[in-house]
Amino acid sequence: MTTPLPSSSTPLTKAILTGHTRGIGAALAEQLLARGIAVLGVSRSRHATLAQRFPGLLEEAELDLSDLALVEQWLAGDALRRFTSGGQRVLLINNAGTVQPIGPCEMQNAGEIARAVSLNVATPLMFASAFAAATADAGERRIVHISSGAARNAYAGWSIYCATKAALDHHARSVALDESRALTICSVAPGVVDTDMQAEIRGTGVDRFPLRERFEDLKRNGQLATPEQSASKLIGYLLSDSFGLVPTADVRELPQA
Incomplete structure (x- = not known):
């Protein structure tokens, strides 16, 4: 069944979203599309349900975002320029990421470290640069990195997750100093959200993650936000006049819409 577009749709707003098939990414994609915002979802797989519901608004690209050679090759093509063409306001949401490897330094696998740094840092920075270049003629450009409280607290x-998310925060701080025309950026922590990543954390042994009990308590006590709640706040901020006034933010500290 195709979901009709709302009367207040804004077809000249376009969003590129990485990791759009699960968790916060899927919630972001659905809510953007429901607002009439065209979405280019980039992930290892496709979202069949959203593709069926929004056939005229959702485009998808299958890409392993942890494979930097493939990412570089894809970005060198014209996909970003073609998709954003004609957009008066264009958005990039760097959402894809991984919490692995979890554990003390001596227990971390070198391959997992490389994948995490590629997926959590190199790919979003590459996307940001390519996006800025491809949308130079757009009226308004906004980049949001999906960060974490782990970027600001050890x-x-x-160690890998904290370091990679902190890298996104500092990237946003630095890009904000560039004063590029019509380009604003913010690295936003979405709060503690009930996603597959949270299940991974709760399934990790305390020898690798001593704070596991804290996250178990959050789940048990109903203190985790839903992906839909977090996505709603993220989108409200991303589309607001206050977006980009600061280079880092936390959805838990944003004013209610």
């Missing part, structure tokens, strides 16, 4: 067992 946690035992999360």
